[in-house]
Amino acid sequence: MRENDLLEHIYRHNTSLPAHVSIPPGDDMAALDVGGTNVLVAVDQLADGIHFDLKNTPLQKVARKAITRNLSDIAAMAAQPVAAVVAGSLPKDFGKSNADALFDAMHATAEHYQCPLVGGDIAIWAGPLLLTVTVLAEPAGVEPVTRRGTKVGDVVCITGQLGGSLETVNGRTHHLDFEPRLSVARALAGDENLRPTSMIDLSDGLAMDVSRLCRLNAVGVELWADRLPVRAAGHQAAHRDQRPPWMHALSDGEDYELAFTLSAQAAEHHLPAEIEGVPITQVGLIIEGDDLLIKQPDGTVVPLDALGAMGWEHQSNG
Amino acid sequence: MRENDLLEHIYRHNTSLPAHVSIPPGDDMAALDVGGTNVLVAVDQLADGIHFDLKNTPLQKVARKAITRNLSDIAAMAAQPVAAVVAGSLPKDFGKSNADALFDAMHATAEHYQCPLVGGDIAIWAGPLLLTVTVLAEPAGVEPVTRRGTKVGDVVCITGQLGGSLETVNGRTHHLDFEPRLSVARALAGDENLRPTSMIDLSDGLAMDVSRLCRLNAVGVELWADRLPVRAAGHQAAHRDQRPPWMHALSDGEDYELAFTLSAQAAEHHLPAEIEGVPITQVGLIIEGDDLLIKQPDGTVVPLDALGAMGWEHQSNG
Numbered sequence: 288m289r290e291n292d293l294l295e296h297i298y299r300h301n302t303s304l305p306a307h308v309s310i311p312p313g314d315d316m317a318a319l320d321v322g323g324t325n326v327l328v329a330v331d332q333l334a335d336g337i338h339f340d341l342k343n344t345p346l347q348k349v350a351r352k353a354i355t356r357n358l359s360d361i362a363a364m365a366a367q368p369v370a371a372v373v374a375g376s377l378p379k380d381f382g383k384s385n386a387d388a389l390f391d392a393m394h395a396t397a398e399h400y401q402c403p404l405v406g407g408d409i410a411i412w413a414g415p416l417l418l419t420v421t422v423l424a425e426p427a428g429v430e431p432v433t434r435r436g437t438k439v440g441d442v443v444c445i446t447g448q449l450g451g452s453l454e455t456v457n458g459r460t461h462h463l464d465f466e467p468r469l470s471v472a473r474a475l476a477g478d479e480n481l482r483p484t485s486m487i488d489l490s491d492g493l494a495m496d497v498s499r500l501c502r503l504n505a506v507g508v509e510l511w512a513d514r515l516p517v518r519a520a521g522h523q524a525a526h527r528d529q530r531p532p533w534m535h536a537l538s539d540g541e542d543y544e545l546a547f548t549l550s551a552q553a554a555e556h557h558l559p560a561e562i563e564g565v566p567i568t569q570v571g572l573i574i575e576g577d578d579l580l581i582k583q584p585d586g587t588v589v590p591l592d593a594l595g596a597m598g599w600e601h602q603s604n605g
Numbered sequence: 606m607r608e609n610d611l612l613e614h615i616y617r618h619n620t621s622l623p624a625h626v627s628i629p630p631g632d633d634m635a636a637l638d639v640g641g642t643n644v645l646v647a648v649d650q651l652a653d654g655i656h657f658d659l660k661n662t663p664l665q666k667v668a669r670k671a672i673t674r675n676l677s678d679i680a681a682m683a684a685q686p687v688a689a690v691v692a693g694s695l696p697k698d699f700g701k702s703n704a705d706a707l708f709d710a711m712h713a714t715a716e717h718y719q720c721p722l723v724g725g726d727i728a729i730w731a732g733p734l735l736l737t738v739t740v741l742a743e744p745a746g747v748e749p750v751t752r753r754g755t756k757v758g759d760v761v762c763i764t765g766q767l768g769g770s771l772e773t774v775n776g777r778t779h780h781l782d783f784e785p786r787l788s789v790a791r792a793l794a795g796d797e798n799l800r801p802t803s804m805i806d807l808s809d810g811l812a813m814d815v816s817r818l819c820r821l822n823a824v825g826v827e828l829w830a831d832r833l834p835v836r837a838a839g840h841q842a843a844h845r846d847q848r849p850p851w852m853h854a855l856s857d858g859e860d861y862e863l864a865f866t867l868s869a870q871a872a873e874h875h876l877p878a879e880i881e882g883v884p885i886t887q888v889g890l891i892i893e894g895d896d897l898l899i900k901q902p903d904g905t906v907v908p909l910d911a912l913g914a915m916g917w918e919h920q921s922n923g
Contacts, residue, residue: 290727290728290729292701293695293701293704293705293708293727294725294727296704296705296708296709297708297712297722297725300709300712300722303716304721304723305719305721307687307688308688308721308723311723312722312723312724312725316724317688317690317723317724319687319688319723319741321639321642321644321687321741321743322642322643322743322745323642324639324640324641324642324644325640326639326642326644326687326741328688328690328723328724328739328741329690329724330690330691330692330724330725330726330737330739331692331726332692332694332726332728332737334694334728334730334732336730336731337728337730369625369637369639369644370625370626370635370637370646372635372646372647372648372739373648374648374649374650374737374739376650376652376735377606377611379606381606382606383606383610383611386606386611386614387611387614390611390614390615391618394615394618398621401623403622403623403626404615404618404630405622405626405629405630405635405637405646406630406634406635406646406647406648407612407615407630407648408648408649408650408737409608409611409612410608410650410652410655411606411608412652412654412655412733413654413733414652414732414733414735415730415731415732417694417732417735419648419650419692419726419737421646421648421690421692421739423637423639423644423646423741425639425640427640
């Protein structure tokens, strides 16, 4: 039983959805036409033992991640947050002061990103801590960017740096402390010279998430190992396990950066090296067919599969 | 640690919410102004061991309840469903065919109620089965009815019958098989002669849910034991535990009927005995002060508290 297979099964119902569903399931968010207004919605869960380890993680960081993970989905659509609702299942021994601290911290993070917490449901149970956050968003003047639209010849670009998101460097652990790319996404999508043909947020690793874009759009990709920007934590992870740093950039999960595609011409003439201080890097090319390839630093081109780069499914499974 | 206390803590943030939150947390749904359109949102969890018992419950019923429980929140606002998203945490040994059957059944229920499932997140974990459903709704021409607005002198009315929702009678178990009161609510709220002053759905028992309305509106209530309509399952429960049937109607949870208040004059002149085949019954009166009372069949009036009628917090806790 794999999570992706289960989701694929759900998407089979997409063909029978009513007309007011303007972006169906399978994207970073779905979109609905409500009284002539486009409303986007997405849900994500954060579970102890999968997405964080409660024993080693301050509650404030758990709370922050519960919100920011969903904000990364909003960024992937180039949308603007409207509000969030949260359902929490708390272990019986969690305690009221911990519960209050957790929800206060979620509230503070939500408020910081103009995504107020407007509803909640709490259950106290025998299971582990689980937080389920649903976010609503709106286009607010920028047409949402979806996962559909990737074209052969497009370049693949990413925001920021990749790899080692579970490592702690200088007291910072990327999967807990990342900055959702909300304003970079809107700057890209709102600029007619830079508007991506498709976009996705990187939660399961560059290789896996870009391969999703490719399958959806019936295209292939060649990624370039020597162009992958590796964050310090990725180098630290590489030092630890003696694999090359670019392997971590390629396959580690929870980057919460954006991958997007752009015509080669637009990239050549208009793409800046950074937007609002966030580096933008070309890391590959969309190709005809269905090959998912990586050009290694020695120039050889191999399937992503061959490197075991596609297996990442969160902390406790990885 | 009680769920209600935790929620109260969350509502303390309501004073700092931005202006686009038109109905703040604490009602059956929150409402947001999105590009000039009102969008309502609510989240609810359904957990194995709390809201159902997976060992004794067909998956189709679990799936149905996950959706209909949230539809009951939409009914309580007299709103119209737009869409739902669901997050599922599945036990490791749940199996793909069970997972597919569960999501197919949720999809079918959602479709039946014109509330299409447009997003999902699935985690496989060491905990019990947990389904978290978020629903979106719209006013669609009927101003939402909130929990605020109860007036002294209003009568308290309910839809349908109450009590014994966990009992099985003729193969029907109310907490799994109930019909959310979507169209009755809209018929009431859309009729200027019948529009409730406040409304709430009955999930934690008539006594507890009506007391919530009262506290929120700084009023008291006198409920009438001999007017409470008891469903067959409530009589069965009464037979089993030798308590009077009206006690079950008063304090059993998971009725998923609506309680609403209405001026005495409107009730006297306009309230029909049923709407769309669903009985409407006057079961009490809003009074000045903060007393929460029940007039027993012998005519004596006692506090609801004194009967232990206020303690219901779902299957496994009750």
